[in-house]
Structure formats: structure tokens, C-alpha cells
Amino acid sequence: MADYYYNFCKIYRDEPLEPDYLNWAEELSIAPFRLGQLVDAETALNDEADEGRLYQDALDELVPIFEDEVIEALHQGYGDRRRLFIALWRSSLPEEANDPNHPGYLPDQAVLSARMSCGETASAAFGCCVMP
Numbered sequence: 477m478a479d480y481y482y483n484f485c486k487i488y489r490d491e492p493l494e495p496d497y498l499n500w501a502e503e504l505s506i507a508p509f510r511l512g513q514l515v516d517a518e519t520a521l522n523d524e525a526d527e528g529r530l531y532q533d534a535l536d537e538l539v540p541i542f543e544d545e546v547i548e549a550l551h552q553g554y555g556d557r558r559r560l561f562i563a564l565w566r567s568s569l570p571e572e573a574n575d576p577n578h579p580g581y582l583p584d585q586a587v588l589s590a591r592m593s594c595g596e597t598a599s600a601a602f603g604c605c606v607m608p
Contacts (some may be wrong), residue, residue, distance in 0.1 A: 497535040
């Protein structure tokens with residue numbers, strides 16, 4: 477989820493951030509033991525690394541494995557890609573800018589129009605140029 481959000485910020489908000497999986501996982505109280513259960517037995521993790529490094533390595537290994545599943549869950553949870561895009565767009569604005577009475581408020585259709593001007597990178601990442 478963090479990776480998806482950071483890609484959104486990079487493409488649409490010109491904020492070239494890298495996802496901090498470790499911080500997000502800790503905030504979500506994901507136990508190292510649970511990560512260990514998800515990592516394939518064939519995965520080569522450095523046995524001599526400290527616990528923090530192993531935790532990070534496991535997250536780095538798991539993110540791409542579950543990426544499609546997470547994206548599908550987000551699309552289903554929000555109803556479709558358009559609603560997810562609108563939610564991401566609004567989450568990156570100051571709270572008052574999401575108030576319909578605010579002078580800078582953009583209605584949903586205007587937000588969707590902004591995404592229609594995207595390039596191939598955005599299209600691949602968010603399906604933004606393909607309306608579902």
C-alpha cells in the first residue's frame with residue numbers, strides 16, 4: 477500500500493519519495509514473526525544481519541509478491557480505480573481544500589480530468605488513462 481501511495485505522490489504531486497516500509501510496518505504493528513511466516517523458505521536472507529535488517533529484507537521481499545493483491549483490494553474497497561484515485565488525490569491536499577465550500581475545491585470530475593492528462597508512467601501505475 478505504501479509503495480502505491482508513494483508512486484502516486486511521485487507521479488501526481490512531483491514528490492520523489494521512497495516508501496519507508498519499515499516505518500509503516502512498525503506503525504501497523506506487524507510482528508517480525510508474521511513476516512517470517514510469509515517469506516518463502518527459499519528466500520535468502522542474511523542470517524548474520526541484525527533483527528532490524530532482517531525485518532527490512534523480509535519487507536523488501538514481500539512487497540512485490542503481494543502488490544497485485546493489494547492493488548486489487550484497494551480498487552474493490554473504493555469501488556473502482558476512479559474513486560481510489562480521487563481518494564489519493566484528496567489525501568494529499570490540506571483538509572480545507574477538500575471542503576466543497578472552499579474556493580480552491582475541485583469537484584470529483586475535475587480531479588479525474590487532471591488524471592486524464594497523464595503520461596505512460598502514470599497510466600501503467602494507476603490505469604489513469606484507461607477509464608474502467
